[in-house]
Amino acid sequence: MVSPLRWRDGTLEILDQTRLPAEEVWIRCSTPDEVADAIRRLAVRGAPAIGIAAAYGLALAEPSASGIERAADLLGSTRPTAVNLRWALERGRRAFESAGADALLPLAERIAEEQREADSRIAVHGAALFGQRERVLTHCNTGALATGGRGTALGTIEAAWEAGRVELVWVDETRPLLQGARLTTYELGAVSIPYRLVADSSAGVLMTRGLVDRVIVGADRIAANGDVANKIGTYPLAVLARRHDIPFCVAAPLSTVDLASPDGDAIELEQRDPAEITRFGSAQVAPADAEAVNWAFDVTPHDLVTAIVTEAGVLEAPYDRSIADVLSTSQSAA
């Protein structure tokens, strides 16, 4: 299993996912600034993985109240949509207040371990949803590279495949940064799960021809009512799935739920550099003066979501109630 992060000799090493699959380059980060830069430019990405990276980034801060505060602000400003980042930094702040800077590295390791455990449980719960030999479509990358564990949606697909419940994975290339074409293919190929890469806009023809039995994706933030912010292009998949009566499932750890967002309208959607659209690597694609708009996420309303798979089990509608219930249970158990 590939890993997006490793702690070595007092530094955080980050596998540069922008260079995959062509090259495996590790970036050595010895300051929160270097970690923040890696998160901002998507060297490490995936909501759970950026939460873990931020927790390690905090452990690299100057061990004073002002140093920790500055690092938390910097790391928290890198990506506005994924809530795991804020959640991990908030845990870091509380750990520092109660036990000092020495508590930050053990906390980062604990968050990483919790995610690995959550991934394993998500995979078990999610795989049970699959029928026999399904053709499943997924978007972006939600595997080991996105979480440091087994992955969320992709971990579920892998577990379902091991149980004979998956025939083929349709992998959306996921413009503009091609996490599907570059990373999901790389992870599926490593474990020999059959897949076919397609352009994002192919989902319609695939569903029309009866070639998709299920859609499963991850999440960057889940609002209290079950609305799901995820990689741009997720909402069109959910709308198409509904038209074709295909289950549309979301797999994410409970750390992705944000009760402070009552619904999707409350979620800030990151816009990224237009050059991700107008250029391709070093090549200019559009005219030099072309203006582009680059939303990184969209929101899928809860009424289009068949199920949300979490480490605590599979949530179903009405989500406001099932989410509130599972969070109160998991908090009282913790």
Add this chain to the structure above:
Amino acid sequence: MVSPLRWRDGTLEILDQTRLPAEEVWIRCSTPDEVADAIRRLAVRGAPAIGIAAAYGLALAEPSASGIERAADLLGSTRPTAVNLRWALERGRRAFESAGADALLPLAERIAEEQREADSRIAVHGAALFGQRERVLTHCNTGALATGGRGTALGTIEAAWEAGRVELVWVDETRPLLQGARLTTYELGAVSIPYRLVADSSAGVLMTRGLVDRVIVGADRIAANGDVANKIGTYPLAVLARRHDIPFCVAAPLSTVDLASPDGDAIELEQRDPAEITRFGSAQVAPADAEAVNWAFDVTPHDLVTAIVTEAGVLEAPYDRSIADVLSTSQSAA
């Protein structure tokens, strides 16, 4: 206005659209094989323009019954979905039978001229559909480069803009070959119509935020019942537009209608080289052994189409009747 084709010194010169917008390179074709190759590799594309190119290609054939037949078969095999190609070649065959090879060049010039006239009428009829200062979304390229005239959907947008009926054009980049990012931006920029380039998967967030007033696209083939085959990604736009109560319009000449296709199921959808997905120019994007599937078109069912704009006026549902009526009227007028 840019032109995709020109006849010069007894040869057909084709503007190589695969090199735009970076370079304007003209390919000189003196045989039907060279024209067929240019069509196959999308140096010239757009349903009307490939019909015109094929008609000129026939005029380059060896002037014998067997030479014409061989050229027509070759040219007709290049792209299976766009029906204009077959329609132009059928007209060429009939012209040769009744008036010999000397009739082929004048016929090609007539088809090109008819398309220019059709485009102008489509633009007038289409522009009348627009309200005031609309934000209109379009897919692929349907401008002068696609027809040799004013364009179909893009010509309509341009005419509506001249009349103050367009505020902004959302341009889908149109994976995998980026005709939107490369060509539509180039054409809109040349006439200073404000546009923003977006990833194909952005339509959902644009519509959710109330930023799209209309979708208008071209067509590669329209079945007798009004089902529309067009560039991959068109059908998802139509499904999203319906969910958001946004008009979804198609602009195409009557030569795009194929009464021999009773509905969309009868339309062959071209699949192209998977390398268009796995590679980007000379760069490998996906793992070297990645398998991809590359549908070039999808079918939008007629129930999602608000209007079909033709040179003979705007058609509305029920399309089986409105299409049959307009074709019988235009044939009796011809």
